[in-house]
Amino acid sequence: MRQNPERRRALLDAAIDVLAEEGARGLTFRAVDTRAGVPGGTASNYFANRAELLLQAGAHVHVRLTPTEEFTARFLDAEPSREQTRLGMRDLLRRVEADRNAYLALLELRLEANRHPGIREELTRTIRDTLEENVSHHLEGGFPGDRGTVVTLYLAMTGLFVEHLTLPEVLGDDGPDSLVDRMVRVIVPEGPSSPELP
Incomplete structure (x- = not known):
C-alpha cells in the first residue's frame, strides 16, 4: 500500500x-x-x-472535527465548570456545522455498519474509545458530574446533530445554540465554580 x-x-x-x-x-x-x-x-x-x-x-471524520489547538488551550486553562462544558458543546456544534459533510458521512457509515458486522465491530470500537476518552477528560479535568453526565450529554448532542443537519425544520424556532444551552443546564450539575447559564 x-x-x-x-x-x-x-x-x-x-x-x-x-x-x-x-x-x-x-x-x-x-x-x-x-x-x-x-x-x-x-x-x-x-x-x-x-x-x-x-x-x-x-476515523478521519474525528480528525476533521477535532477542536483547534487555540480553543483547546483556552478551554484547558479555564476553571472546569458547567459553563466551560457549555462552551465546549457550543464549539463542537460550530465544528459540526462548519464541516457538515464529516458528520453526515459518519451517519452513513453507521448505517453501513448495521449491514456489515466487521465494519460494525470496528466502528463501535472507534466511537466507544472516543466516548471513553471524553469521559476520562471530563472526570480527570474536575468538571461537574459523573460518567452518566457525559454519556447523557453525548446522546443529547448526537440527537441534536441528526435533526439539525438532516431535518432542521423539526426543531421549529428552537435554534441549536439555545438547545445546547438548555441541554447543558438540564444534564450537567452546576458545581461550585459554575455561573448560572443564560
Missing part, C-alpha cells in the same frame, strides 16, 4: 464527501479518485478494499 500521507488524506477527505453526498452505495474507488482529482486506480493503491476505505474514512 502507498504511504504518501498528503495523498492518503486527500483520498479520505474525498471519501467523506462522497459518503455525505452520495451515500454508502456511492462510495467506490472510482468515485473517490474522481472526487479527489487523482488518476483512476489511485485509491486502490492506498486501501486494500472498500471496507478498509470506509473504516479509515470514519
Whole structure:
C-alpha cells in the first residue's frame, strides 16, 4: 500500500464527501479518485478494499472535527465548570456545522455498519474509545458530574446533530445554540465554580 500521507488524506477527505453526498452505495474507488482529482486506480493503491476505505474514512471524520489547538488551550486553562462544558458543546456544534459533510458521512457509515458486522465491530470500537476518552477528560479535568453526565450529554448532542443537519425544520424556532444551552443546564450539575447559564 502507498504511504504518501498528503495523498492518503486527500483520498479520505474525498471519501467523506462522497459518503455525505452520495451515500454508502456511492462510495467506490472510482468515485473517490474522481472526487479527489487523482488518476483512476489511485485509491486502490492506498486501501486494500472498500471496507478498509470506509473504516479509515470514519476515523478521519474525528480528525476533521477535532477542536483547534487555540480553543483547546483556552478551554484547558479555564476553571472546569458547567459553563466551560457549555462552551465546549457550543464549539463542537460550530465544528459540526462548519464541516457538515464529516458528520453526515459518519451517519452513513453507521448505517453501513448495521449491514456489515466487521465494519460494525470496528466502528463501535472507534466511537466507544472516543466516548471513553471524553469521559476520562471530563472526570480527570474536575468538571461537574459523573460518567452518566457525559454519556447523557453525548446522546443529547448526537440527537441534536441528526435533526439539525438532516431535518432542521423539526426543531421549529428552537435554534441549536439555545438547545445546547438548555441541554447543558438540564444534564450537567452546576458545581461550585459554575455561573448560572443564560
